[in-house]
Amino acid sequence: MQLIIDTANTTITVRNKCFYIKNAAVQKQISPLRLSSIAITTNCLLNTSAIKLAAHHQVPVLVFNNFGTIQARMTSPYFANLAMLRKKQLLFSISPQATTWIIKLLKKKSRQQVKTLKWLGRKKSSRRQEIEVAIDKMKSLEAKMEEIGSRPIANSKAVLMGIEGSISKIYFMALRVTVPPLFDFDKRSRRPALDFFNSGLNYLYGMTYSLVESGIFAKGLDPMIGIMHADQFKEPTLAFDLIEPIRPVMDRIWLGIIFQDILKKTDFIKKEQGYWLSKSGKRIVIKTFNEYTQQRVNYGGRVLRFKDHIYQEANSLGNYLLGNVELL
Structure with missing residues (x-):
């Protein structure tokens, strides 16, 4: 599934080898094995541990602008000779x-x-x-x-x-x-x-x-x-x-x-x-x-x-x- 971050000031960290999502309305853990990608549509805080966890499990992190277009992408560096x-x-x-x-x-x-x-x-x-x-x-x-x-x-x-x-x-x-x-x-x-x-x-x-x-x-x-x-x-x-x-x-x-x-x-x-x-x-x-x-x-x-x-x-x-x- 795709994890969608659309609530401002959400923080994404790591707890128990899972992504830990926290904002004013919710606190939850999500296993990286369940995710196909993380889509961010608003301002949030993503720490280094969460970035490393996403890279390790090859879960791309996509940052969208107001048009719905990707403004930035973080992906795993592991790829073959192309x-x-x-x-x-x-x-x-x-x-x-x-x-x-x-x-x-x-x-x-x-x-x-x-x-x-x-x-x-x-x-x-x-x-x-x-x-x-x-x-x-x-x-x-x-x-x-x-x-x-x-x-x-x-x-x-x-x-x-x-x-x-x-x-x-x-x-x-x-x-x-x-x-x-x-x-x-x-x-x-x-x-x-x-x-x-x-x-x-x-x-x-x-x-x-x-x-x-x-x-x-x-x-x-x-x-x-x-x-x-x-x-x-x-x-x-x-x-x-x-x-x-x-x-x-x-x-x-x-x-x-x-x-x-x-x-x-x-x-x-x-x-x-x-x-x-x-x-x-x-x-x-x-x-x-x-x-x-x-x-x-x-x-x-x-x-x-x-x-x-x-x-x-x-x-x-x-x-x-x-x-x-x-x-x-």
Whole structure:
């Protein structure tokens, strides 16, 4: 399980070879053997003994900002010699095969977006015709990706990003007509979110990055060597690539929360010209996210825990670079 620290001034120390969590509301011990990670979303005190215990049991400590994005990560230093894998990753990033890989990722994303819209069509039958029109337009645009072929990514990236952007614009406008008035939005907005809908979606995407990055580190890939997002300096651009087909699944999770009608205005806060989830809103989103990622689901024709599906994206790329499998 993931230990979430969301109460300010919590202290994390060690007692009886366990993490000892203490704040104004709770005092408890948790064995490191029960934890997959520690997520910190507020100010707290983590002492050296707790850091060493986490490292020994390979429990990553993740520090999130208000957007739900990882701001810092502490992990175990024990890993194999990765020089050969990362050399191959760098060569791959400028090869025609990288274009083929990106096209496959974006097609996965588009098909997951279509799956989300079909799910919405079943839930919102009054909007089914509009949704079907959007799906047809998206499929026509997706077909244009095949025309690019296997040109070097430098010569095809702008075209691919243009197609992906057009598909996503149609997709989000189709989502917009299904949400209740409290969650109406004009367009995708990131930092800051300009409405409640985007604030929750941004937070879910931020949490997903933590799992994508964990998969990258677990395989030994370099998170800074991306393909489509390679021009973003000092950013984990490979994670930006690998998260693309996962985003529509997070959209379904967020829409599912919205349709449960459990969120209120008090679950959001406005500051710095934008909107963020409040503490109560984060608790709802984090709980739903953690429950879903532990479920066994069919994704891409395979039934695994969804968390393992996320790891599999990085694992497949690493295995291809090592010559173990074909490019999926």
